Amino acid sequence: QKEVEQNSGPLSVPEGAIASLNCTYSDRGSQSFFWYRQYSGKSPELIMFIYSNGDKEDGRFTAQLNKASQYVSLLIRDSQPSDSATYLCAVNGGKDSNYQLIWGAGTKLIIKP
């Protein structure tokens, strides 16, 4: 059973600070990883995806991947109150899963003004 684990939170971060969200996965063969943001009552919105070990930056967001340790993280710099949401980590299950995404339950992030 392939699994994706996230701390449910809530994670509380002061405005302007760096928010760090973590995700671990069980399938060592996983090769692509996705972060989605979900506001309360809304659908998930894709923020970033990463395939290679290391960091990938997009504006205030940085995704970090460490395949050896089987974790992926999302850093949000200069956190804003509008970043308050649930962040979902998803892992592509690969060919034997027909490339379906395996989802974590999400981490609730609260940015305090």
Add this chain to the structure above:
Amino acid sequence: DTGVSQDPRHKITKRGQNVTFRCDPISEHNRLYWYRQTLGQGPEFLTYFQNEAQLEKSRLLSDRFSAERPKGSFSTLEIQRTEQGDSAMYLCASSLEAGLAYEQYFGPGTRLTVT
């Protein structure tokens, strides 16, 4: 194209009634997914289509649930004899092709309440 659309956005129904939801994917996307999500959980996979072919259904999906994508474009999800446990957000997503490099984009969802 403005993205994935779903209709209706909200549905309230009485237990035992049938409901049908529609999803229109991004036009060039040939993969379409249905998920269900309840509070505090990640999306739960229900089924997916590649073009008009339904390739997989979740083992959790009872025979009260059926989905179609007749011409490889829009899809419908029908729930027969609804139960209170069916109350959830029903999400549709689409992607271009399949593989590690193809991300899924979600529609706004249909919120179902069974009374």
